[in-house]
Amino acid sequence: MNPYPAVDPIPLPAPVWLMKLLHLVTLSLHFVAVEMLLGGLLLAILLSLLGSSANAHTTARALARRLTIVMTFVINLAVPPLLFAQVLYGRALYTSSVLIGVYWIALIPTLILVYWLLYKFSARLERGQSAWWVGLIAWLLAGGVARVLSTNMTLMLRPEAWRNMYAASAMGAYLPTGDRTLEPRWLMMLAGGLLIGGLWLVYLAGRSTFTAEEKRFVAGLGGKVAAGFGLVYLAAGLWAAHVQPEAVKIGLTHGVANHALYRYEGFAGYGWIALVVVAVLVGAIAGFGKIAAGWLGWAGVLTAVLVEIMLTVYRDGVRDVTLLSKGYDVWDRAVATNWGVVGLFLVLFVAGLGVIGWLVSVAARAQKTMEGAA
Numbered sequence: 001m002n003p004y005p006a007v008d009p010i011p012l013p014a015p016v017w018l019m020k021l022l023h024l025v026t027l028s029l030h031f032v033a034v035e036m037l038l039g040g041l042l043l044a045i046l047l048s049l050l051g052s053s054a055n056a057h058t059t060a061r062a063l064a065r066r067l068t069i070v071m072t073f074v075i076n077l078a079v080p081p082l083l084f085a086q087v088l089y090g091r092a093l094y095t096s097s098v099l100i101g102v103y104w105i106a107l108i109p110t111l112i113l114v115y116w117l118l119y120k121f122s123a124r125l126e127r128g129q130s131a132w133w134v135g136l137i138a139w140l141l142a143g144g145v146a147r148v149l150s151t152n153m154t155l156m157l158r159p160e161a162w163r164n165m166y167a168a169s170a171m172g173a174y175l176p177t178g179d180r181t182l183e184p185r186w187l188m189m190l191a192g193g194l195l196i197g198g199l200w201l202v203y204l205a206g207r208s209t210f211t212a213e214e215k216r217f218v219a220g221l222g223g224k225v226a227a228g229f230g231l232v233y234l235a236a237g238l239w240a241a242h243v244q245p246e247a248v249k250i251g252l253t254h255g256v257a258n259h260a261l262y263r264y265e266g267f268a269g270y271g272w273i274a275l276v277v278v279a280v281l282v283g284a285i286a287g288f289g290k291i292a293a294g295w296l297g298w299a300g301v302l303t304a305v306l307v308e309i310m311l312t313v314y315r316d317g318v319r320d321v322t323l324l325s326k327g328y329d330v331w332d333r334a335v336a337t338n339w340g341v342v343g344l345f346l347v348l349f350v351a352g353l354g355v356i357g358w359l360v361s362v363a364a365r366a367q368k369t370m371e372g373a374a
């Protein structure tokens with residue numbers, strides 16, 4: 001019996017390829033912001049708890065000041081991929097969301113709490129008060145949000161489990177574990193946080209708001225964290241790919257009939273490995289050489305963004321091939337493109353990016369105070 005709810009009779013208002021492209025672009029950016037939050041926050045907590053030097057406190061404060069802004073990007077860059085995912089995969093995603101409904105709805109108050117705690121964390125650090133425990137609560141909650149998202153994104157790929165789950169309880173209070181792809185996937189996002197968080201510090205080390213001594217400290221710490229946890233991230237990623245069902249692995253390496261794209265999405269996996277290795281090298285150069293050069297920071301930023309793009313493309317292939325093997329073809333949809341609306345959307349999309357660029361340039365030109373200043 002077909003486990004999926006009936007297709008919405010209203011056709012898609014834009015081609016599937018365009019929806020997918022926009023989904024991949026916005027989701028990659030969401031992942032960059034998520035990793036900065038998870039990794040940057042953990043580093044700030046550890047620095048404020050264990051660091052005894054003035055450099056450690058300055059670095060913790062510098063991260064905490066920026067985390068509230070990072071959180072706005074986490075959320076704003078999460079809404080578009082959520083909307084595209086619902087349009088493309090709604091019949092699977094809505095079903096899994098209903099099954100874990102209690103936790104899914106709980107994400108909203110949890111996120112508000114995380115946001116508030118980030119402000120508290122930063123304010124306490126500014127006042128020189130003990131702050132690590134506030135940060136830790138925020139980090140645990142953010143890790144919980146990541147866990148619920150990983151749970152939903154893996155449960156949506158298991159239509160064979162839905163019927164029995166719903167028959168046993170319609171409460172929506174499931175938080176399933178037994179899926180062998182879930183743990184590596186979640187752990188991978190957590191380890192990736194420290195890779196991206198480390199590269200973020202390498203970038204920050206190039207800023208003129210740090211003294212020469214602070215720069216060496218920030219670059220040395222960030223680079224070593226990026227290099228070490230880049231290797232953990234690599235291992236977790238290989239584990240996550242290894243535990244995929246055989247049909248998915250074969251589909252991504254040899255292709256699937258009539259779906260040449262999936263072979264290329266499979267290649268993105270190799271691109272991801274190569275880029276993580278580059279990120280580890282960038283980290284090692286900055287970390288062991290204590291080099292706080294602007295070019296190295298930007299190399300780290302570029303590598304971080306490319307790593308997340310490759311991950312997102314490969315992950316997209318995993319989802320599509322898994323669902324295809326279970327009778328759900330994302331390309332098999334009626335489309336009636338409304339080009340006027342698509343055109344207007346693209347104009348607004350580009351204008352929105354322009355406004356963000358302007359905002360960033362204003363922030364960059366603003367009068368700077370030294371990070372270590374009280």
Ligand code: HEM
Pocket residue numbers: 027030034038074075078079081082083085111114142143145146147149150151153185186189
């Ligand atoms: C603390 C805040 C957040 C964290 C730590 C976080 C973390 C994550 C993680 C780890 C994943 C990947 C899950 C996986 O595939 O294993 C993910 C995906 C996703 N997140 Fe977030 N997220 C946060 C906020 C949000 C918010 C506020 C939204 C929605 C408005 C959102 C929407 C999504 C969506 C839609 C995906 C998956 C998209 C797809 O696969 O198509 N996230 N997030």
